[in-house]
Amino acid sequence: MRHTLLATWAGSVLLAGFSGLASAAYELNMQAPASKVAQDVYDLHVLMMWIIVVIFVGVFAVMFYSVFAHRKSKGHQAAQFHENATVELVWTIIPLIILILMAWPATKVLLSLRDTSNPDLTIKVTGYQWKWGYDYLRGEGEGIRFVSALATPRDQIQGTAPKGENYLLEVDNPVVVPVDKKIRILTTGNDVIHSWWVPALGIKQDAIPGFVRDTWFKADRLGTFRGQCTELCGKDHGFMPVVVEVVSADKYSAWVGEQKKKMAAQADDPNKTWTLEESKARGAKVYAANCVACHQANGQGVKGAFPALDGSKVMNGPKDGLINVVLNGKPGTAMAAFGKQLSDTELAAVITHARNSWGNKTGEAIQPAEVRSQRK
Amino acid sequence: MDAVRTHGHAHHDDHAHHPGGIMRWVMTTNHKDIGTMYLWFSFAMLLVGGTMAFVIRAELFQPGLQIVTPEFFNQMTTLHGLIMVFGAIMPAFVGFANWQIPMMIGAPDMAFPRMNNWSFWLLPPAALLLIISLFVPGGGPAAGWTMYVPLATQMGPGMDFSIFAVHLLGMSSIMGSINIITTILNLRAPGMTLMKMPMFCWTWLITAYLLIAVMPVLAGAVTMILTDRHFGTAFFNAAGGGDPVLYQHIFWFFGHPEVYIIAIPAFGVISQVIPAFSRKPLFGYTSMVYATASIAILSFIVWAHHMYTVGMPVTGQLYFMYATMLIAVPTGVKVFNWVATMWKGSLTFETPMLFAIGFLFLFTLGGFSGLVLSLAAVDVQVHDTYYVVAHFHYVMVAGALFSAFAGVYFWLPKWTGRMYDETLGKWHFWLTIIFFNVTFFVQHFLGLAGMPRRVPDYALQFTEFNVISSIGAFGFGVSQLLLPYIVIKAIRSGEKAPQRPWEGADTLEWTHLPSPPPYHSFQTPPVVK
Numbered sequence A: 001m002r003h004t005l006l007a008t009w010a011g012s013v014l015l016a017g018f019s020g021l022a023s024a025a026y027e028l029n030m031q032a033p034a035s036k037v038a039q040d041v042y043d044l045h046v047l048m049m050w051i052i053v054v055i056f057v058g059v060f061a062v063m064f065y066s067v068f069a070h071r072k073s074k075g076h077q078a079a080q081f082h083e084n085a086t087v088e089l090v091w092t093i094i095p096l097i098i099l100i101l102m103a104w105p106a107t108k109v110l111l112s113l114r115d116t117s118n119p120d121l122t123i124k125v126t127g128y129q130w131k132w133g134y135d136y137l138r139g140e141g142e143g144i145r146f147v148s149a150l151a152t153p154r155d156q157i158q159g160t161a162p163k164g165e166n167y168l169l170e171v172d173n174p175v176v177v178p179v180d181k182k183i184r185i186l187t188t189g190n191d192v193i194h195s196w197w198v199p200a201l202g203i204k205q206d207a208i209p210g211f212v213r214d215t216w217f218k219a220d221r222l223g224t225f226r227g228q229c230t231e232l233c234g235k236d237h238g239f240m241p242v243v244v245e246v247v248s249a250d251k252y253s254a255w256v257g258e259q260k261k262k263m264a265a266q267a268d269d270p271n272k273t274w275t276l277e278e279s280k281a282r283g284a285k286v287y288a289a290n291c292v293a294c295h296q297a298n299g300q301g302v303k304g305a306f307p308a309l310d311g312s313k314v315m316n317g318p319k320d321g322l323i324n325v326v327l328n329g330k331p332g333t334a335m336a337a338f339g340k341q342l343s344d345t346e347l348a349a350v351i352t353h354a355r356n357s358w359g360n361k362t363g364e365a366i367q368p369a370e371v372r373s374q375r376k
Numbered sequence B: 001m002d003a004v005r006t007h008g009h010a011h012h013d014d015h016a017h018h019p020g021g022i023m024r025w026v027m028t029t030n031h032k033d034i035g036t037m038y039l040w041f042s043f044a045m046l047l048v049g050g051t052m053a054f055v056i057r058a059e060l061f062q063p064g065l066q067i068v069t070p071e072f073f074n075q076m077t078t079l080h081g082l083i084m085v086f087g088a089i090m091p092a093f094v095g096f097a098n099w100q101i102p103m104m105i106g107a108p109d110m111a112f113p114r115m116n117n118w119s120f121w122l123l124p125p126a127a128l129l130l131i132i133s134l135f136v137p138g139g140g141p142a143a144g145w146t147m148y149v150p151l152a153t154q155m156g157p158g159m160d161f162s163i164f165a166v167h168l169l170g171m172s173s174i175m176g177s178i179n180i181i182t183t184i185l186n187l188r189a190p191g192m193t194l195m196k197m198p199m200f201c202w203t204w205l206i207t208a209y210l211l212i213a214v215m216p217v218l219a220g221a222v223t224m225i226l227t228d229r230h231f232g233t234a235f236f237n238a239a240g241g242g243d244p245v246l247y248q249h250i251f252w253f254f255g256h257p258e259v260y261i262i263a264i265p266a267f268g269v270i271s272q273v274i275p276a277f278s279r280k281p282l283f284g285y286t287s288m289v290y291a292t293a294s295i296a297i298l299s300f301i302v303w304a305h306h307m308y309t310v311g312m313p314v315t316g317q318l319y320f321m322y323a324t325m326l327i328a329v330p331t332g333v334k335v336f337n338w339v340a341t342m343w344k345g346s347l348t349f350e351t352p353m354l355f356a357i358g359f360l361f362l363f364t365l366g367g368f369s370g371l372v373l374s375l376a377a378v379d380v381q382v383h384d385t386y387y388v389v390a391h392f393h394y395v396m397v398a399g400a401l402f403s404a405f406a407g408v409y410f411w412l413p414k415w416t417g418r419m420y421d422e423t424l425g426k427w428h429f430w431l432t433i434i435f436f437n438v439t440f441f442v443q444h445f446l447g448l449a450g451m452p453r454r455v456p457d458y459a460l461q462f463t464e465f466n467v468i469s470s471i472g473a474f475g476f477g478v479s480q481l482l483l484p485y486i487v488i489k490a491i492r493s494g495e496k497a498p499q500r501p502w503e504g505a506d507t508l509e510w511t512h513l514p515s516p517p518p519y520h521s522f523q524t525p526p527v528v529k
């Protein structure tokens, strides 16, 4: 009775499982590779799985045969043999040989995965809590730099709006690269360790503060490839995706041109004197992009973790100390040195904004020149 | 048998002087009392850590943030890991060691009974520190059980609580290990040479050495975090000339042997249970001893396979890859030996044997995914994804926890003198193994398809498997409540257990001691031929 119940239950679970397998969401293997290395890794994994299946069947066929045939309830008498050096030797040496055979393709794939020589394009990726910064260092597009953050709206995450197709895997500024070109990625971290991962391209590289590491890929088809940060990096670790757009050479050149124009248009005159209103408006944008994750939109912070800026003594205190905190951060805390990410104009604006928002009312604009004078 | 039974036990028992009530447990220096406390403590921690797993799986039941904030989610994954590893699994096996080693080698008690008491009583304060950390400003530690820097440096005072807890746990483990080593080396009955010792004692002897070697390393690593946090050092801070990756090297130099600290005693339990229910001696005792020792030694030289993505030189990756693959050899030897022990035995399938077979089957699956992970190029893809989560739950839960369950059902009749309810035991096994696989098997697919670990929310294509996994987790958790029910039912109203309820069990506790055994196991050592 109990057995039939169990069987029916297990049967229905299996059935539900298999009917579900037909739908695309039940992905059972790695993502479709978009580079040779990714393809090699994919194939290595598949090869490995077949070897495992063979060993698995071999070992457990013996075990389950024993479970069925050598039961006491069937009257099987226990043999008393034990200790046999030959047998032990055989099952030590055979696995060893299998392993050596496996090590060969594994070594080959690893060597190509790590060969970052002769790139066409070099991009530095910086992990920030919780967004990615990209600097095109060498090759076509040299000089382009931007920050790339999650584009999924908060209300989708909170469940107050329906979730879009690329929920959590969409960013405001994707990395754009040309197809069939070797791209070398340098990674580093600004605050804690992050890890830059694009599954379809077959690469993942930790972004470590104070060190630069590298990896590479060469996409062999057009498309948009999505990945995520894979090293726990604090509160919004799950919310810092990576999006790589692989485009044709022509399209890439067009994109580079566009970016250059955009950057030129956005460049601020560092000697401009800003009015309070101008600076506040600009600062609100900088604040929304860089500070809300911790200090929150209402300036109240998160109790116990991130201090409130609304009513903060430092915020309303002398300018120099305040500029110093934002410029150089607070070592050993989550408060990063924003001097590395933001321009003098942006820093001045965000500080002005925070000093004149919520309950803070200092009534004066900080000028870019004041920030510059504090940079060492 | 009875003729051999050491004389005078019952008599001695009567005047075993110990205080009554709660003080009996606080003051006890008796290996059985202490073993019992370790086991109940471990079970309590299993429930605490399990509750945290509930929170994690509830949040992951659906995409989006429903139940907890990301900060709290990270605290849950961190504390779940710390509590399960240091609070549930490790103490469980020390509990077995306490109960079993003196009885299996023919000793009256452990070598250092007072230190034994102290090793246990360090645990509750450590556990309290971990739990209280949730209520300090900033909440509990949220940098993962691996406590990677610089994230760990950013944490609030909750981190300091965990660091101190790790210190206490480390002290406890080291004292426990000294005790176990001394007991095994000095208190064996005449005639019991090392190579005649039950396999369980061998595995603990080796494990105790591992513990003594690596717990100080962990203590050093977390102390360096502590001084980086508060005393201006920069061991792990690049800005001060330190290196965050150095922490990972030190941590995993502890962390990889730690995996075997958990697995090897589990192998020991399985090596007692399988022969007993196969009614046939362990196939290759000698090679099992050597295989265990080689696993232990190899475990010291493979640590950086947890760090294939930090960007070490490719030659380093190759070395760690080859060394890691090598571990499959002695591990394979163990599995083959267990299967060969069952071969042509006379098998019965009481609950301990079911859990042992479940262990064998699932631990081997965990070993296979480990082999996949050993290949550096593949690991780069699945590192820090749910594939790894699935892998280590196959070796930790299906490995260590199943083995602990096998051990509890196996020795419960000896410890309590009562039989447990076999039907309920079988229910416990089947529910556990089914729900375990529902929970964790699908996580392999999630990892392969690209879901990172330690995230409170995920992209839509991962929904289906997460739903399945969460349902499995709830079933798994609830099924575990059967265990205390079965144990308490056995103690209260179980049938009286004979001295040797398992036909094939042939170690000293079954052949020489009544069930339950006297308070001091062997007053006069038995003679082993």
Ligand SMILES: [Cu+2]
Binding pocket: A127, A128, A130, A193, A194, A195, A229, A230, A231, A232, A233, A237, A240
């Ligand atoms: Cu990150």
